[in-house]
Amino acid sequence: MPTYLSQTLRRSALGALLLAAGSLGAVQGCTDLTETPRDALTPANAFKTDQEILAGAAAVYAQLRSTQWGYYNLSEITSDEQLVPTRGSDWFDNGRWLEIYRQSWNSNSGSALEDMNGVWNDMFSGVAKANLMISVVEASNSANKEANLAELRTLRAWFYYVLMDFFGGVPLVTTTEVEPRANVSRDSIFKFIESELNAARAVLPDKPAQYGRVSKGVANAILANMYINAPVFQGTVTAGGLQRAAGRYQNAIDAADRVINSGVYSLASDYKANFAVNNETSPENIFVIANTSAPPGLGMSLQMRTLHYNQHGVQGGPWNGFAGLAETYRTYDQADVRRSVWLTGPQISFVTGQPTTDRQGAPLVFTDTIGDITKANENEGPRLLKYPPLLSAPNGDSFPNDFVYFRLAEMYLIKAEALNELGRTAEAIALVNRIRERAFEPDKPLSTGLSQAQARQAILSERLFEFAGEAKRRQDLIRMGGLPGVTLTFTGARQFKTAQSPYKVLFPIPATQLQNNPLLVQNAGY
Structure with a gap:
């Protein structure tokens, strides 16, 4: 049976809905990181018990869900994995999606004002909620104060990890005072996250207290990823590009080994089990976003972005947007089971299991090529469907597959990469x-x-x-x-x-953030 937090995140979303929509969620934007609304929950009127503290922490966990949009989209479409071609009048959005893929953005362009600004605000909202809850817990008499603080500090570190990955140096805010903040160096953010996670992992439980909560494995997985990326994250980006820092390869091996040798995780025998509708049963997944189909709107929408309009019966139909590149799809060995997460050729309805058609009534056949990304046909391009769709999903944001940030397979490949760099x-x-x-x-x-x-x-x-x-x-x-x-x-x-x-x-600091905070300094080159 689901435990309290999984009920909070998956079913009733008590903390996520009440707190994220109310007191804790009332902290707005990057310039109001530390604003405490008048109706805020404080140690004087709430959070007297560990159960209440956990309900407050659920609002911080709920903020993770936002990474399934901006963070995911920018991570995927800027690379060679996926793109969003314009299909007639669909998916143009003033050229924003093509701008992301072509990497033609600037600090005041459509993708910066929409997608990059969205990530900035979403992650700093997470920082603000974590800071507020940390201040609440620090003032409490909870018997589990240290464990609660370690959990919240890990979540705050993750929000800063995303900001560091995308924007480099950003304001470092750890208190609830209201004042403008200048950005600090990317290396300073790296060291802050490293210090927070190393302190937290000494206190966090070996196994999550309840499904979806952070544990030692989560802290160590983030650290392993940070250390393998240390030449980038601790390097310097100038207008001429990246000047790499020294490698932290032994640190990466040590952190990966702490996960691999923990006895908590094992590789799933079925690769696809890691992404199934019920992937909470996977022994491999370390750090996830706990999604739900009930109540509606608290799930993922990755399935909607890639499936054709006629492939699922969810209200309004899928969005027929994201597609893969022929070069990338053809890189796979045809015998590789992982190739099957890409859809090509004749397509079926996921409702009936029968062949389906395009909007003109012709058989729907996904090609592996796209002739022109500015005027693509509705069937062009392979579609990445890693997370299978729930047939009974009530709407497009209600697929209950848990999004996986880290799993054990990555710890093996991080260790492999580090070992190779060490000869x-x-x-x-x-x-x-x-x-x-x-x-x-x-x-x-x-x-x-x-x-x-x-x-x-x-x-x-x-x-x-x-x-x-x-x-x-x-x-x-x-x-x-x-x-x-x-x-x-x-x-x-x-x-x-x-x-x-x-x-x-690095992405630019969005122009709206520079206007709101005169202490910010734009990233080099922009």
């Missing part, structure tokens, strides 16, 4: 082959005789096959682009994409 290539490939075992029948292992440069390309490709649609690819291409042996770079030309300025490995 231990044979050990690295052995770990990659452990992930490949469930993807092929019969097994198709990589050669342990690969050179270090060859292994880099193999690991990057394996991450594409394993993590497509999991908002990893942009980060992977930035981290590995330009290294010896790697042929795909984040700013390099790709299908329908021309080479762009190297400083765009």
